[in-house]
Amino acid sequence: MVSVDCSDLVTNANNMAILPLKEMDDLEGDDRISELPDDIVLNILFQLEMKEAARTSILSKRWRYLWNNWPDLDFDHLKIIPECSNYEHLNPNETMKYLDWVNQIIKMHRGHSINKFRARLVFHERQVCDINISRWVKFALSKRVKNLELELPLSNPVKPDLKPSLLESGNNFLTCLHLSGVDVSGELLEFVLLECRLLERLFVKGSRTLERLKVASFKLKQLSILYCVPLEELEIDAVNLSYLDYAGRLTIQFKSFPSSLVEVTLHGGCVVAKVPICQQIAGFASQLSKFVLCFLMYIIPNPKDCVICNIPAKGLPCFSNLKFLELSHTPELMVDLPSITRLVGACPMLCEFKIQARVLEGLEPLEPASWGDIYIYDHSEAEDQIEYKPKALPSLRVFELVGFRGGDDDVNLVLTILDMAVQLHTVNKSCKEA
């Protein structure tokens, strides 16, 4: 490097000078994408969709295998099968087509590492799938996968043998593990939590073999344990946990105080069944900033009935820092107005309140037998309603009502909220066919 005397240089107002001023070269027109080095071409390739990237294999010999470095392997069944309303009745060939698709691509894969491996199947034959899925997991871990996501139909969980792959993988780069419709045991999950030191997100849904789970992790930030029916014991020891999503009938035991927890989603089972909402989260209600309560139930005793849920006033904690509250429910499952006002009234700092009637997707249903009666709220337990005086909500700015049907209940709800919220400036109502 040479030093020059800066005072000779004329600086323009932008602190940038071009000296001496020579004529600009005419732009050479010969440069083309193919002259870019491989790593830049890959960078461009990785910005495309997987399908678009795969199509570049036909451009020329140089491009032939470039796309085989693809780092975000997302195998969504829905992308390759014809659209249809009931996947259970789809031709079994469609499963084979899917397996061939995945196997072909992973066979050709040349990259050293992948960010993501996601397999989402809408229906399948179990025997065929178990062995394939074990193989995929092994492949993904050998490629140092960061996000491993298996989404299988809850009605027919698979039971792949994951332990050998996990044992072999040695260095573990996993930061997110998502298992939906996969029968995993607590032992295996505890093994993962112990071995995968980088794991920040764990999602388990619909495992029929999860009985006991002790979540002990320093790194874990997000935990979802949903609809694992046999679960008898759930203990959490994760000081950095910031998000918890839980559907089940147990009271969660916290071994250490979850001091980082700010977002909680609780689903039906734990709210309307044996354990009241207050007990589940009373210990840390005051530190939450976001709370979502889902009353989602696919099977109700009589489809024409509307089940009314009630959140008892007794023991309702104060959500003193809560900014965002959401209530999700299926159209058949309503939360009564006093419950809503009670809950909202317990959130003095609330900025945004959303209430939405959701229709469950075909992929979400649970077998009725697996839940039995734990979902059904017993009306007789409803306490005598004390005349409830709504509190003011000085901070509420946004109120969103999704699935507004214009019935008396809906209108009453809107009027009540309007009455409570002095600062409200946005009301979103969206009406859906319910």
Next chain:
Amino acid sequence: MASSSSSSLSRVVVKSSDNNLFVVNKKVASQSQLLKQCIDNMEEKGTNDVILIPLSNVTSNILTLVLEYCEKHADFADDDNNNQELKQWDHEFLKKFDYATLNSLTMAADYMVTKSLLNLCCQFIADSIKDLTVQQIRQIFDIKNDFTPQEEADIKNENAWAFR
């Protein structure tokens, strides 16, 4: 200039491959990790002289563009709120160029380790080829099809799901 009281540099001089000199203030130069590294090294040595950084791979017309980008981004460096405005500017900035310039700019961003510009260029090129047919992509980027019809059919067959 040589004996300024400040121990850190305020400006550097960057030389393009065609021997033009650009005076760049430090905050702007720091958008490029390559330039920043040079500056840091010199500062560690405690020099007060203005340093000259030769860039043997970047022509002055392309360097002008890289520096224009760096300057804009340096202005916004401490400001999170104007993300949208900056994004808009980025888009307008790249829209002006033909593919040849875009290519050179991409290479310069790579060489000068200006990661945000590199990603921006790659994203822009990717977006512009997204909806094109294979034939159109070949045409625009002057890619010669060196497959036999049989080979081409085989590849299509192999990745049949992508060509549906």
